[in-house]
Amino acid sequence: MTPAGDLLPVGSLAELHALLAAQPAVLVYFSTPDCRVCQALRPKVAELLARDFPRLSGLYVDCAALPDAAGQYQVFSVPTMIGFFEGREWRRWGRSVGLEEIRSGLDRPYGLIFAER
Numbered sequence: 624m625t626p627a628g629d630l631l632p633v634g635s636l637a638e639l640h641a642l643l644a645a646q647p648a649v650l651v652y653f654s655t656p657d658c659r660v661c662q663a664l665r666p667k668v669a670e671l672l673a674r675d676f677p678r679l680s681g682l683y684v685d686c687a688a689l690p691d692a693a694g695q696y697q698v699f700s701v702p703t704m705i706g707f708f709e710g711r712e713w714r715r716w717g718r719s720v721g722l723e724e725i726r727s728g729l730d731r732p733y734g735l736i737f738a739e740r
Contacts, residue, residue, distance in 0.1 A: 630683035648679040
């Protein structure tokens, strides 16, 4: 689950793999510290997850600190967000994306996974 108001920072590629395997629904936010757009969008994405998708885990990957994670998930520009459901990549958003686009992309699979739980 996403901590209120922020995304959980990931410390290594192994930790990212473990978190993706352990959680049924995850949004991974790939960014760099020097990306102003990324820094402005990150709290808004965290708020969206906390408000509309409380059972979805939000993770933050600093591509400058973890270039191997960016490479493994083919992240070539920031911000990039990847939604995973049941360990599989569901959808990917990048660069100029709106919160409504993210919400609509997560809504259906989130409802399907958590409706029966």
